[in-house]
Amino acid sequence: xxxxxxxxxxxxxxxxxxxxxxxxxxxxxxxxxxxxxxxxxxxxxxxxxxxxxxxxxxxxxxxxxxxxxxxxxxxxxxxxxxxxxxxxxxxxxxxxxxxxxxxxxxxxxxx
Amino acid sequence: xxxxxxxxxxxxxxxxxxxxxxxxxxxxxxxxxxxxxxxxxxxxxxxxxxxxxxxxxxxxxxxxxxxxxxxxxxxxxxxxxxxxxxxxxxxxxxxxxxxxxxxxxxxxxxxxx
Numbered sequence: 001x002x003x004x005x006x007x008x009x010x011x012x013x014x015x016x017x018x019x020x021x022x023x024x025x026x027x028x029x030x031x032x033x034x035x036x037x038x039x040x041x042x043x044x045x046x047x048x049x050x051x052x053x054x055x056x057x058x059x060x061x062x063x064x065x066x067x068x069x070x071x072x073x074x075x076x077x078x079x080x081x082x083x084x085x086x087x088x089x090x091x092x093x094x095x096x097x098x099x100x101x102x103x104x105x106x107x108x109x110x111x
Numbered sequence: 112x113x114x115x116x117x118x119x120x121x122x123x124x125x126x127x128x129x130x131x132x133x134x135x136x137x138x139x140x141x142x143x144x145x146x147x148x149x150x151x152x153x154x155x156x157x158x159x160x161x162x163x164x165x166x167x168x169x170x171x172x173x174x175x176x177x178x179x180x181x182x183x184x185x186x187x188x189x190x191x192x193x194x195x196x197x198x199x200x201x202x203x204x205x206x207x208x209x210x211x212x213x214x215x216x217x218x219x220x221x222x223x224x
Contacts, residue, residue: 044215091154101153
């Protein structure tokens, strides 16, 4: 059974810092990996989708990488801002089209 | 832009009531999903559907049923609500089974008293 781990559960950084959020998964037989952002009490917003054949995807200040063989993905956020404060979840899609989620990393960017 | 809407943002129901949560997507997606999200447990899949009138159990289907009579609409039904079903319920959709990303609705915060 696929398991997705995100450590640490919470992170606090000063504004302007570049940071890396980690995600690991146990079964490398995945179709894709998706990073989401969730604001308190809200739904999930898709940030980046990496197909299993890709190594990375970029959108603005965000860059996500995927190393399928080692079961790892990272989300890099450049020049962090207070507006980046949210919970970031990664999820992997297996052969049944179901997503398996990590429990998320709650990021706080201090002004 | 893909839009997934859910019928209510907040809902308060009594124990034993029958509860309907509605989800509608406007992008002609084949796949639709219902999750619940609880602190410390993360998101867990309740049911999903690949097509009209088709449904598959997720990881925690007990106490729930679903209905998909039209492609754009996927309903989650709590036959007899219980306090342990108090949770945030999230609906999602995706275009097809393989490579496409999932899009989520805003969520319904259900409280069962």
